[in-house]
Amino acid sequence: MAGQSAADGGPANAEAERPFETMSFEEALAELEAIVQKLERGQLDLEASIAAYERGTRLRRHCEEKLRQAQLRVEKLALDAAGEMKLEPFAPTE
Numbered sequence: 001m002a003g004q005s006a007a008d009g010g011p012a013n014a015e016a017e018r019p020f021e022t023m024s025f026e027e028a029l030a031e032l033e034a035i036v037q038k039l040e041r042g043q044l045d046l047e048a049s050i051a052a053y054e055r056g057t058r059l060r061r062h063c064e065e066k067l068r069q070a071q072l073r074v075e076k077l078a079l080d081a082a083g084e085m086k087l088e089p090f091a092p093t094e
Contacts, residue, residue: 020055025067028063032059036056039052
């Protein structure tokens with residue numbers, strides 16, 4: 001597969017080596033989506049597939065943690081007993 005150097009360990013490997021801890025949610029999600037596409041298309045050999053799966057798992061956890069942190073920061077406006085506006089933590093309905 002000469003035309004797929006990124007999938008065979010070419011330039012994309014430099015991206016894969018980037019520490020996910022420094023990535024924004026959007027960056028981590030974009031890389032995770034790219035990994036999923038490569039795995040679904042069978043573009044990687046067995047060892048590269050295992051490494052990509054492991055990295056994808058770490059990226060998924062990183063994204064989940066970023067979302068959890070964002071949820072803790074979200075606040076909503078509410079009326080208190082006196083009719084005054086106040087901020088309170090957002091509690092999602094599940």
